[in-house]
Amino acid sequence: MTPVASRVAGWLRDRVGLSGLEHVVQTKTVPVHRHSAWYYFGGMTLFFFTIQVTTGILLMLYYKPSVQEAHESIQFIMTQVSFGWLIRSIHSWSANLMVATAFIHLFSVLLMKAYRPPRELTWMSGFVLLVLVLGFGFSGYLLPWNKLAYFATRVGTDIAGSVPVVGGFLLRFLRGGDHVSGSTLSRFYGWHVAILPAITTFLIVLHLVLVQRHGMSIPPSEERHGVPVRRMRFVPDFLLRDVFGWILALGVLAALAALFPWELGEKADPFAPAPPDIRPEWYFMAMFQALRLIPGGSLFGLENETYLILGFGAVGLLAFLLPLIDRRVVREGRSPLVTLAGVFGLAFLVGFTAIGYRAWWPVWATLLIAAGGWMAGRMAVSRQEGNS
Amino acid sequence: MTSRRGFLERFVQLTFGALGAVVVYPVLRFLSPPHVAEDRSARVLAAKVADLSRDGWKIFPFGSEPGILVEVAPGEYRAFSATCTHLECTVQMEKASHRIWCACHNGYYDLEGRNVAGPPPRPLTRFTVHVEGEDIYVSRA
């Protein structure tokens, strides 16, 4: 460091006193083993989140959340504002990539059993964060006020409305009235740019503090080897790899946004019939498809689909409470039942998404990626063993 | 000759510099709002004769800016930009003193639009008035 820089650093150190952070920088390490690649997805999700915050604030400068102007203001952003099309496209694409990396992060943590004590709260805050990310997706989808979004919101809020007892309240609470209207738009805007970001920021800070406090979890399968795992310094070794991944992600994002600018669609018309290609965003597709497969009718006074919706809720609750439920992983370091449930959940999501799109390529793509990851892990391990 | 390490350091610096630039440039451009074609219509229907007979003056929209229409003598009208030349407040008529008054910093203009008291540095822009029957039209001079 130059003398000036070190004096500035010293001045700041005396006043801010970030000794905790310095301690982390100096001592934090990351375990190196064949599953290490999965450690990158949390940071990747965070990277996409910062992109969402930045581009989201930029879009707020021109967006107008009203039925009369929402669609037009986005049209204005896309056609008149310099680089407006790019900023909006990046916001949309990055949102989708963030959902994807958040899901990958969740399932890798689940399968590597990183929710074991003392990391229960880390898991729980992470699970809520995933729900919040989906909430961002759902509330943001309506903001362009186009046909698809309008009907997707009607369907989505209607699902919330079919929950027994509290459904009626939920529906009116979400819609800001009985129908999807301008009030819904203002409400979703409020959620999207103020309420959700506030809760999310708080939970991210909690999540990260907990991760620092406990360090990276080593999967039980690695711990069973008995030998102490190799470790890599977080700063700079792991962080540089992180940054490399982020630059790569930024490249992919820019390419997607430039080559496939996010479409605006036609302005919503509450008095027009639903378009034939109506469907939710891909990350709600599995649920949407499952609901479509339920035959109509009712059982014990509740409509059939209500059972499914309640079932999803129950699964979500179980997942949230998983670290408190799964005692076996504490006693024996393994819990095949949870692994099975995790794999089943993953298969359900991928499979039903594929059925929903009448396309099996997501399944093949997932299998290919999984196979590729497994092979890469194998190779990394054999190289490591060759080295030692 | 630079060492290999020096070269790599330079290379990484340049990469991050370029990356920063391609991020910052679009953002800066995005922040500067595009020019929206303003309604530069040369002629607007500012008022009806009957509107003015009550108060003797009226603020009317001229494009996206306010204009002020004053009846200086029976049947004789004048129109000015109603934007104060000091700090852009909207002026009004002070009937008692026969002057145009800006409430923000107590600026005064006479009925020719000249800045006669207070802080305004320049006269008000004057518009042309045409009376066609009951309709009073204003156009840019």
Ligand code: FES
């Ligand atoms: S703005 Fe009119 S006097 Fe200051």
